[in-house]
Amino acid sequence: MAAAAPPPLPTTTPELNMDLPTSHPLFTRIRLATRLDVPVIHKMIYQMAVFERLTDLCSATESSLSTTLFSKDNPFESFTVFLIEASTKPFPSSSVAHHPKFTPTHKTLNLDYPISDPELEVFKSSTMEEGVIVAGFVLFFPNYSSFLAKPGFYIEDLFVRESYRRKGLGKMLLSAVARQAVAMGYGRVEWVVLDWNMNAIKFYEEMGATVMQEWRVCRLTGFSRCL
């Protein structure tokens, strides 16, 4: 769908209307993903790989994601995915089942221009609610600090689809994980960032995060030398 031009403003008070933004409400919801959402999660993981120019490292399939995600009954105790969904109409109330440990959160954004999303059909929500589109996701799981003797959350992926960027959805997803950490009495939320990605670093620091300059991630993939 191409972006519609904003409708012409009434001309009776032009000096006022010149400063009056046209408001296009975008209703958003953050909910727990389920196995039914694997197809859209797979597409977003691939789009993330394209964005990071790492498609050669991306071997995830719908089938392998289905096997490894959502196998536990308890979200937050293992690999967990929050989806952020968007709609131009209000979400039907209680259209998504609440989980004992998480209630979907809603926020309405007032945008100056409507969203132009060329992939509306592909990213329809698995809830089958009319007009509800998956706009992004965050994949996270528990980690542990032995100094604090407390679990925390580690964020593996935070992704917002291109059409929905620069509107605060990434911050909303990160905040949702932080809120969940607070609700569960957890100590920290951690993730990694590329050291040259200054926009991301600035965004994270504004959210209150500390970038640990001295630590380096070590990765073992071929195990032959240490078995």
Add this chain to the structure above:
Amino acid sequence: MAAAAPPPLPTTTPELNMDLPTSHPLFTRIRLATRLDVPVIHKMIYQMAVFERLTDLCSATESSLSTTLFSKDNPFESFTVFLIEASTKPFPSSSVAHHPKFTPTHKTLNLDYPISDPELEVFKSSTMEEGVIVAGFVLFFPNYSSFLAKPGFYIEDLFVRESYRRKGLGKMLLSAVARQAVAMGYGRVEWVVLDWNMNAIKFYEEMGATVMQEWRVCRLTGFSRCL
């Protein structure tokens, strides 16, 4: 216990004996820790904080560790601890229950000198086997790669008590985690290292690990700015 000097060698073939090292066998075992091991794990976490000069950040207590570790029935699906134990005598066979997903591993080291361990009493194994001492631990838990659509393991702590260092026990603990990853079909083992700790980096690279130079860890502890 102070280190005993090696006993005098027989003098009948001095030209041969000059090159003959005196062997002191050290029997080692890697096993899954249980809640009974929390007191020694707590002491080692504190020793690690002393080593890293971070005791002010270490608020773990036996009670908080007991509450947060070993609460799940399934090791490897959550926070997991392997202990490495040492004894100057062979371990009694099948003295530790096997777990369906992990069988304790044994290795005998031949040391030139006996170990001098001033904390033998404090680090007695919870198994109550005579002369079995806890020498180190590794704490790890599952992480997830969405590009691989596979879990892996993240190592939070790898620690060998001072008296047992430079004998290969750290490598044995790291190898045990890598073997477990292979056994479970996991994709990666990851951890972090301080960028100035060249000895550790050299050790990890010799084990086959890649140090990821571009990634930085972000940490959120105060959540007020993002809720």
